Amino acid sequence: MLWACLLLPHLALDGVLRRRPDDDHPLVLVDGPLNARVVVAVNASAHQAGLHIGQRLTTAQALLARFEAIPYDASEVDRWQQFLASVAYRYSSQVVLLPHAIVLEISRSRSLLGEWPTIERHLRHDFSALGFHHRVAAAPTPHAAYVLAGVSDGQAVFTHDAMLHALDDVPLQHSRLPDDAIDALPRMGIRSLGQLLRMPRDGLQRRFGKTLLQAMDRLLGDAPAGFDLFVPPDAVDWRIELSHEVENIAALVFPLKRMMGDLAAYLSGRDGGVQRFVLQLEHREGEATRVPVGMLSPERDADVLFEAARGRLEQVQLPSPVLSLRLIVDDLPGFVPAGRDLFDERPANALPFEQLRERLRARLGDRAVYRWGTTIDPRPEHSQRVAVQDESFIEPRARPTWLLERPIPLRGNVHILAGPERLETGWWDGGEMRRDYYIVETTLGQLAWAFCAPDEQSGWMLHGWFA
Incomplete structure (x- = not known):
């Protein structure tokens, strides 16, 4: 298996900044009691002015007279993480939420999406376009990918031995292991993951219990990862x-x-x-x-x-x-992409049809733009109607784009291109008709849909124009 981790180190700040037009005004996020607010995130302008994470708000105000301070909102951080996990869901059905990170299994996606460099490039493009800073790593286990993303952006290991080698020099403070072990092990001379992994397990269990060993086994893939998969909401x-x-x-x-x-x-x-x-x-x-x-x-x-x-x-x-x-x-129906011609001859600045259609409906009203539907009545005057939502227009025979409200005489000579198509129907409601329809070309080069009496080619009546 191969797991990719997208670490989101500035998730809270990115969630705030992306809602605002680009500006260079200093901005910080603050948290804590009202009388002891602490800076938890700073943008580039605030950092250049000397503000930093962990600084008391009163100290920051003494250093910089004017900046914007916004309260840190943990619920917003959770919402942004779930949103990004929904975006990552397009790459894998196995997506996991970890603190300030998203992990996804991608080995089963490589046959469709390409090898890891291609997948990494697409992931980075998607997250950058959305305005979120990130660090990316890949490894055979999700916890190893999580650890490696915290120490080296872009690192990818594909085998178990390569993973062990990459983890060997990782400092304990970046190992994502239990806090009590991270605090105690340096006093025992253990400062890297490699040193810890080579220690006798019996001694570690006596000193730290099963919690540390379980975390190490999950890191190396010797135990189940122990987390629930994320599923995007339906609303x-x-x-x-x-x-x-x-x-x-x-x-x-x-x-x-x-x-x-x-x-x-x-x-x-x-x-x-x-x-x-x-x-x-x-x-x-x-x-x-x-x-x-x-x-x-x-x-x-x-x-x-x-x-x-x-x-x-x-x-x-x-x-x-x-x-x-x-x-x-509230409703998220399925989506079928519209077909596109291989050689699209539209001008480069032409609007896609869907965008033009919705722009016209928004400007002119919902009833100004609609699609045609068909009826079971074969008579041209009664064969078309305004379609209801989600209904496709299916017309197996050639019919004009512009159908006249009532036929009118067609003067002049015509050149027959196709036909006849005989319509003999309407007996059930008193509107009986017998006509031979043709596709004809007028002397001006127009394509028309016209009819005449059966077995005759004179007395033409125009019923519609082809686009």
């Missing part, structure tokens, strides 16, 4: 706290784009899509403003989701300033 309920009260819809575009990008990454990990979701704009007082978003088919492209949501959002009149943005998704 989404995310909330973004805005840094200030927002009175203009335009100011919600950045957090909305980030949220839709996260939703697309989450859906990709589940190999699913979304067709309907709700945005809630939460205010200081009164009920939240609900903005329902619906699409003609399940989608998971970030641009399509963003265009659909922004179009609905731009039509909202805010009753009061917005404090937070919430996304609620």
Whole structure:
């Protein structure tokens, strides 16, 4: 087996910074009692100003007059870790959450995704695009990968012997072993994992009990890993706290784009899509403003989701300033990617059809753009209707894109391209008809759908135009 570990050393800070437009203002996360706040994370600007982790907030304020201090939120850290685990789920069905890390089994994925360098490159790209710093390592056991990620970014070992060699020089303080052993072993002259692994097991058990030996066995793969696998939830309920009260819809575009990008990454990990979701704009007082978003088919492209949501959002009149943005998704249907031509002749800047369709629906209204459905009535006047959601349009015969409301005389000469197709039906409701339909070309080069009386080729009646 081969396990990959993605260590997330700045998870709490990354979760805060990615919600904000790029800026260089000093920012720190603080934790602890109100009268003894301690800095637990700093951004680059704050670090350059002399602020550091473990510093008292009062000391930091004495060093730097102006910076933003945000309370550390453990629940937000858990939510971000579960979100990233859902993203990693696209690479493996065996995903595990460890403190500030995600571990996944990838040996069974290599036949589909490629060898480890390819998988590592894709993992790094996904996590970097989402705005999260990370360290990556791979090893035959999950706990070994977890340990190696903490001491060397990018290290990968594929055999048990190579794993033992890589673990040999790991300092005990980075071994992820029980704290009591890490505190006591240096006083016995044991400072690295290699030294510990070569010690007699009987003596270690008498001194530290079975807990240390069990942790060592899990590290080397001699005992079950001892953790539960992560399964992505079947619903989404995310909330973004805005840094200030927002009175203009335009100011919600950045957090909305980030949220839709996260939703697309989450859906990709589940190999699913979304067709309907709700945005809630939460205010200081009164009920939240609900903005329902619906699409003609399940989608998971970030641009399509963003265009659909922004179009609905731009039509909202805010009753009061917005404090937070919430996304609620209760239904996550399956997703089938649209087919693409091998040689796509569209201009480079052309919008994909799905994105254009949802943009038009958002701007013009849900009823302005729809898809056709078929009926069992063969008469052209009654054979088409507006399709309901999720219904595909299937028309086995050639039919014009533009069908006239009623046939009109077709003047001039025509050139017959195909036909006849005889329609003789309608006897059941008094609308009986007998017609021979042809695909014809007019003198202007237009393709038309026209008919005439059976066994005749005169008195043409135009019924539709082909695109």
